[in-house]
Amino acid sequence: MEKITKIQAIKKIILNNGGIADWSTIYTQIENYYPRAKISADWKEGLRGVLYRDKEIVKYSTGVFGLKNKQTWIIPCNIKKYDIEAAFCDNHTIDWTQNKSLLNLSIGDIIYIYVGGQIRNIPYKCEALEVNVKNQIDDTQFMLDRNFFEGDKNYFRIKLIKKMNTPDLSFEKLKANGLNGNCQGPQTIKNNLLKYIEEKAEICDEQLLLTNNEKHELCKISEEELEYYCNMSDLKSGYKETESLSRIRLVDKRIVEKLKNLYKGQCQLCGACVGLEFGENIVEAHHLEYFSISQNNDSSNIIIVCPNCHRIIHKCNFKFDREQMLFCNKTGQEIKITNPGHLKK
Numbered sequence: 619m620e621k622i623t624k625i626q627a628i629k630k631i632i633l634n635n636g637g638i639a640d641w642s643t644i645y646t647q648i649e650n651y652y653p654r655a656k657i658s659a660d661w662k663e664g665l666r667g668v669l670y671r672d673k674e675i676v677k678y679s680t681g682v683f684g685l686k687n688k689q690t691w692i693i694p695c696n697i698k699k700y701d702i703e704a705a706f707c708d709n710h711t712i713d714w715t716q717n718k719s720l721l722n723l724s725i726g727d728i729i730y731i732y733v734g735g736q737i738r739n740i741p742y743k744c745e746a747l748e749v750n751v752k753n754q755i756d757d758t759q760f761m762l763d764r765n766f767f768e769g770d771k772n773y774f775r776i777k778l779i780k781k782m783n784t785p786d787l788s789f790e791k792l793k794a795n796g797l798n799g800n801c802q803g804p805q806t807i808k809n810n811l812l813k814y815i816e817e818k819a820e821i822c823d824e825q826l827l828l829t830n831n832e833k834h835e836l837c838k839i840s841e842e843e844l845e846y847y848c849n850m851s852d853l854k855s856g857y858k859e860t861e862s863l864s865r866i867r868l869v870d871k872r873i874v875e876k877l878k879n880l881y882k883g884q885c886q887l888c889g890a891c892v893g894l895e896f897g898e899n900i901v902e903a904h905h906l907e908y909f910s911i912s913q914n915n916d917s918s919n920i921i922i923v924c925p926n927c928h929r930i931i932h933k934c935n936f937k938f939d940r941e942q943m944l945f946c947n948k949t950g951q952e953i954k955i956t957n958p959g960h961l962k963k
């Protein structure tokens with residue numbers, strides 16, 4: 619018999635029992651796969667320990683376990699038939715038709731949605747939340763071609779994890795990295811292509827997709843206040859943060875953190891490293907195109923500046939001139955960028 623580990627043995631038991639097993643099944647069958655399983659006195663604790671630590675095992679109910687058979691899919695969306703962008707703007711969860719080619723899909727699966735037509739890219743990373751959805755979300759307003767959806771019976775629910783916009787996930791790049799066919803139907807992905815997509819999705823900036831409510835709320839906040847929120851690592855108690863603001867802050871913070879670390883506390887404008895002598899990195903992020911207007915939180919829209927430069931930018935109404943790579947205001951004053959870094963063209 620091939621040598622396997624304790625956890626592999628438990629997984630075999632689960633698989634060979636139709637994908638589900640309780641403790642008594644595991645206890646009685648473990649020696650078939652792992653002969654030395656019961657050698658030590660606390661063998662039960664040993665089994666429990668490895669099982670609870672394993673991320674691929676899911677608990678169905680008390681003492682009943684299954685395998686998280688996480689698959690990754692690419693599913694195409696025809697935006698002439700379904701306005702997915704608007705649908706995700708309204709609700710970050712949508713119900714998708716589970717036709718024959720998606721019967722194997724299960725809860726926890728990762729779904730990359732490929733948008734064809736002019737876009738030919740993967741803008742959305744989602745997760746399957748639920749299969750055989752009973753109370754379906756009403757999204758008929760986003761169906762641009764209702765006939766297309768007629769007769770659909772089974773739905774699964776997906777949740778948007780990340781909105782992306784990167785040339786690395788274009789059709790050509792996917793093709794070059796092992797994508798089969800023309801992405802006309804759903805497919806599971808493995809090996810190199812999976813590795814490639816996950817890597818690119820991980821490193822690309824996360825785009826904000828704001829619901830209409832969130833956009834509405836955003837209008838009521840000044841740019842400085844908004845940036846203040848985005849720059850603060852933890853809000854002091856006393857600041858009441860709305861749900862939308864906290865989401866904006868969460869997405870923005872990850873990008874801002876990445877950039878702050880890149881410049882190691884140095885201001886891209888004056889070059890000073892204020893605070894570093896005290897062991898503090900106090901640089902701040904400034905949105906080149908005002909975030910309250912553009913809602914653009916790509917790193918290409920962010921510059922890392924010291925608190926002094928930052929105050930001056932806002933106080934003297936400096937606007938960024940991307941062509942000349944400098945800040946200027948109506949008075950004709952200018953601030954040059956000493957370190958263009960990630961903004962370099």
Ligand SMILES: [Zn+2]
Pocket residue numbers: 885886887888889890923924925926927928
């Ligand atoms: Zn500065």
Ligand SMILES: [Zn+2]
Pocket residue numbers: 845903904905928931932
């Ligand atoms: Zn600013």
